[in-house]
Amino acid sequence: HPMKAAKVVFVLGGPGSGKGTQCALIVEHFGFTHLSAGDLLRAEIKSGSQNGAMIQSMIKEGKIVPSEVTVKLLQKAMLSSDNDKFLIDGFPRNEENRSAFELITGIRPEFILFFECSEKEMEKRVLGRNEGRIDDNIETIKKRFKVFIDSGLPVLKHYDSLGKLRKINGDRMKEEVFESVRPLFTAFAK
Ligand code: UP5
Ligand code: MG
Numbered sequence: 001h002p003m004k005a006a007k008v009v010f011v012l013g014g015p016g017s018g019k020g021t022q023c024a025l026i027v028e029h030f031g032f033t034h035l036s037a038g039d040l041l042r043a044e045i046k047s048g049s050q051n052g053a054m055i056q057s058m059i060k061e062g063k064i065v066p067s068e069v070t071v072k073l074l075q076k077a078m079l080s081s082d083n084d085k086f087l088i089d090g091f092p093r094n095e096e097n098r099s100a101f102e103l104i105t106g107i108r109p110e111f112i113l114f115f116e117c118s119e120k121e122m123e124k125r126v127l128g129r130n131e132g133r134i135d136d137n138i139e140t141i142k143k144r145f146k147v148f149i150d151s152g153l154p155v156l157k158h159y160d161s162l163g164k165l166r167k168i169n170g171d172r173m174k175e176e177v178f179e180s181v182r183p184l185f186t187a188f189a190k
Contacts, residue, residue: 007086008108010112010113012090012155015144018115018125020036022113023087030188032086032188033086045059051069055069059134062135063143064094070091094155095158111159111165111184115168115170117171123141126141127141
């Protein structure tokens with residue numbers, strides 16, 4: 001386990017809850033490296049990889065890509081970085097993701113940052129984003145909400161039972177949300 005010394009924070013929340021937006025602010029203020037599992041998977045599709053077609057169809061359906069694919073991408077990104085502080089955004093999405101990551105990397109997260117946001121607000125944000133994502137349409141969004149409830153909530157429950165869950169009200173303006181996030185990271189300031 002060559003990465004065992006790395007400091008990892010998992011950043012979780014429903015689709016459009018503001019994970020990517022808040023990660024950018026944490027990077028800027030606290031020098032973490034941001035690894036969005038979704039971005040890594042989308043880059044893998046673009047790269048013309050063997051798995052590209054499979055990943056694309058899973059994302060289009062709002063389904064969770066097999067752990068071995070995602071964990072490998074995260075591991076590769078961590079090993080090729082010279083930083084030792086990582087925000088892992090949008091992963092783990094189910095209990096199987098969680099146990100595969102722990103087993104393969106030996107890493108236990110410092111804590112879990114969880115953005116709580118209403119479906120009404122998340123839907124508005126995702127539909128308003130306009131970045132051409134194949135999953136940003138109302139049918140796929142409904143599926144993403146359901147997968148988040150069915151598969152994502154058990155992960156949050158697990159970390160809550162370990163005292164590692166940090167719940168943030170994500171329903172506010174991004175600057176206000178960040179003021180709640182900031183104190184959680186002051187211990188990691190450079
Ligand atoms: N915005 C952000 N904050 C705002 C605020 N406070 N007020 C008003 N607007 C705000 O934000 C979304 C939009 O809202 C943006 O336009 C932003 O400006 C605005 P963003 O920060 O992008 O939210 P985020 O939570 O990152 O939303 P995202 O859509 O990326 O979340 P998902 O979890 O749905 O997407 P992700 O890329 O993580 O995963 C996509 C798919 O990949 C999954 O559905 C799944 O199929 C697959 N996947 C896996 O299979 N495994 C993985 O491990 C990861 C992904
Ligand atoms: Mg995102």
